[in-house]
Structures are given as structure tokens and as C-alpha cells.
Amino acid sequence: MLLSDISQKIQRGDKLAMLTCYDATFAKLMESExxxxxxxxxxLGMVLHGQTDTLQVTLQDMCYHTRTVAAGARQTVIMADMPYGTYEHDQELALQHAQQLINSGAHIVKIEGGGAMVNTAKYLIDRGISVCAHLGFTPQSVNQLGGYKIQGKTESAANIIMQDAQAMSDAGVSFVLLEMVPAxxxxxxxxxxxxxxxxxxAGADCSGQVLVLQDLLGxxxxxxxxxxxxxxxxxxxxNFLSETGSVQSxxxxYIxxxxxxxxxxPQHSY
Structure with missing residues (x-):
């Protein structure tokens, strides 16, 4: 029912507002807004654990925080990241790990990257798991990408992202998340x-937007x-908090x- 509500909003042309969430208190607040x-x-590896990247986050971390978010938001679609190392090498293990996140309260799992990950996405989708593909700057590949840099700036790089997005869409993903790419x-x-x-x-023309909660609050x-x-x-x-004065506002x-x-x-885009 929840995902069908999102589909109806998209069909009406409504923009989708997504935020990161890691606990029941904020989940309840965000749902009410x-x-x-x-x-x-x-x-959460960075904003809650104080790490320099997302690579140390475990599946147990993700399941724990997914359960707490699900406890606070009963009527809102919940998407959960599949952490580094849980889906890249073995499709059957990826399915088992995705099922753990779904059992913890997620409605959708998110995986990073195109290329070979298209087959992994399709494997999950064919077995009843809703998937979001994450393209452009992919934080789990930060070392491979040489840091936090804009992706798709050259014609060849843009074509790869475009091809991956098309392949993921053809595979049946529910969403394609585009991070740090030209508008x-x-x-x-x-x-x-x-x-x-x-x-x-990624500019204002996407179907929706996402921000990290701690960034929105400055x-x-x-x-x-x-x-x-x-x-x-x-x-x-x-920083929406500095403009409004309260978390709820x-x-x-933002919504x-x-x-x-x-x-x-334009000043927020590349």
C-alpha cells in the first residue's frame, strides 16, 4: 500500500521529499510532517558513528536502525542501504541480506553502482525485493573514486551513468538515486x-530530492x-534549521x- 501511494504521487507529478532517518523519534516527527x-x-557511519566514510557500517548496524525507524513511522515508506560488502560478490547472499533489512522494517533496499550491479538488482527484484539503484557519486566507492568528487562531468563518464540508469530502470528498480552529477x-x-x-x-529536475537530516539541520x-x-x-x-528556528519547522x-x-x-547544483 505504501509504495502504491508513492506511485500515485509520481503519476500526479508531485515531487518526492526524502530524508535520512536513524531513530524512532525523528521517524515519528518526519512522518507527522x-x-x-x-x-x-x-x-550513519559518518553522522552517528563519527567515521570518515560509510565503509565500516555493518548489516547489524543497518538492521538495528531500520527497526528503530520502523517503530516510529508506521505509514511511511522506509528505504534502507545495503552496506558495503553485503551484496557485491554473491547474489544469493545479497538476497539473504536484503531479506534481513526487509524483515527489520524496510520496504526498499538501496544498492550502489551500475555495471554488474544491474544483474544483482534484477536478481533481487525477481525475488520480490524492491530496489533503489544509487548512481553518480557512490560513497561506498569513495576510495576508488578518489574522494568526494562530482561524477559524470565528461561526455564518456556521463554516458556510462546514463547507460547504467537505463539498465537499472529496465531491470525494474523502484527508484534511481543520482548523487553529485551535473543537473x-x-x-x-x-x-x-x-x-x-x-x-x-543533482539539480531540481529529478522526481524527488534527499538530504541527510544532520545536513538539513546544519x-x-x-x-x-x-x-x-x-x-x-x-x-x-x-541549513533549513537556521531559517526556521525549530526542527519541525x-x-x-524542506518538504x-x-x-x-x-x-x-541553482547554487545547490552542479
């Missing part, structure tokens, strides 16, 4: 594939082992801005 999708992101590329992909797109640092200042004054927020971040303002098409603005 009308967030469309709650993402239990492996970003024009995200627009082209959104117009070209059947699956709805979710953007983060409270993330980098990993625990580095000074706060050394941290610079990514271009796509907007900040979440409400309104996404649905009105005023966020992300």
Missing part, C-alpha cells in the same frame, strides 16, 4: 527512463577525529521547498 520516504542511510545529466536521465529519480546534488561538522572548523558543507546542502520547510521546486536552487 509528511516526508514521503525515510532513508536509513549508511551515512543537465540528471534532467536527461529523469526524462529518459521509466524509474523515478531522486537527486542529491549540525554535522565532519568526522569525530577532525576539528569542526575544518569542515565545509557540500554545495548541495541547505525545518523539516516542514515545501522540494514540492514547490524551489530546492535545490
Amino acid at each position: 509528511g516526508v514521503d520516504i525515510l532513508l536509513v542511510g549508511d551515512s 543537465q545529466l540528471a534532467r536527461t536521465i529523469t526524462q529518459s527512463i521509466n524509474a523515478p529519480t531522486i537527486g542529491i546534488g 549540525i554535522y561538522s565532519g568526522p569525530a577525529n577532525k576539528p569542526a572548523d575544518a569542515f565545509k558543507a557540500p554545495r548541495f546542502v541547505r 525545518a523539516v516542514r520547510a 515545501h521547498a522540494v514540492k514547490a521546486g524551489t530546492f535545490p536552487a
Whole structure:
């Protein structure tokens, strides 16, 4: 029922507002404000555990936080990241791990990357698991990508992302999440594939947007082992709390801005 509600919103042309969430208190608050999708992101490795990346997050971590989010939000779609090392090498193991996240309360699992991951996505989908494909900048590949950098800037790189998005859509994914890609590329992909797109640092023309909650509130200042004054927020971040004065109002303002098409603005895009 929940996923069919999302489909109806997309068919009406409504923009989707998604936020990361890691606990029951915020899940309940976000549900009451009308967030469309709650993402239990492996970003928790950075914003909750104080790590420099997402690579140390375990499946047990993800199942725990998915259960707590599901306890607080009974009427909202929950998407959960499959953490690094749980789906890349063995499709049967990927299915078992995805089922653990579904049993913990997720409605959709998210996997990073295209290429060989298309077959993994299809394997999961054919066995009843709803999947979101994550393309562009993929945090679990941060070392391979050489850091937190925009993806798809060259014609050849853009073509690869475009091909992966089309292949994932053809495989039947529920969403394609595009992170840190040029707005024009995200627009082209959104117009070209059947699956709805979710953007983060990908311009305003995606079917929906996502932000990390701690970024929306302006409270993330980098990993625990580095000074706060050394941290610079990514271009796509907007501090809604500083504009509104309360957490509830900040979440409400974010939802309104996404649905009105005023966020992300050009200064938040590449």
C-alpha cells in the first residue's frame, strides 16, 4: 500500500521529499510532517558513528536502525542501504541480506553502482525485493573514486551513468538515486527512463530530492577525529534549521521547498 501511494504521487507529478532517518523519534516527527520516504542511510557511519566514510557500517548496524525507524513511522515508506560488502560478490547472499533489512522494517533496499550491479538488482527484484539503484557519486566507492568528487562531468563518464540508469530502470528498480552529477545529466536521465529519480546534488529536475537530516539541520561538522572548523558543507546542502528556528519547522520547510521546486536552487547544483 505504501509504495502504491508513492506511485500515485509520481503519476500526479508531485515531487518526492526524502530524508535520512536513524531513530524512532525523528521517524515519528518526519512522518507527522509528511516526508514521503525515510532513508536509513549508511551515512550513519559518518553522522552517528563519527567515521570518515560509510565503509565500516555493518548489516547489524543497518538492521538495528531500520527497526528503530520502523517503530516510529508506521505509514511511511522506509528505504534502507545495503552496506558495503553485503551484496557485491554473491547474489544469493545479497538476497539473504536484503531479506534481513526487509524483515527489520524496510520496504526498499538501496544498492550502489551500475555495471554488474544491474544483474544483482534484477536478481533481487525477481525475488520480490524492491530496489533503489544509487548512481553518480557512490560513497561506498569513495576510495576508488578518489574522494568526494562530482561524477559524470565528461561526455564518456556521463554516458556510462546514463547507460547504467537505463539498465537499472529496465531491470525494474523502484527508484534511481543520482548523487553529485551535473543537473543537465540528471534532467536527461529523469526524462529518459521509466524509474523515478531522486537527486542529491543533482539539480531540481529529478522526481524527488534527499538530504541527510544532520545536513538539513546544519549540525554535522565532519568526522569525530577532525576539528569542526575544518569542515565545509557540500554545495548541495541547505541549513533549513537556521531559517526556521525549530526542527519541525525545518523539516516542514524542506518538504515545501522540494514540492514547490524551489530546492535545490541553482547554487545547490552542479
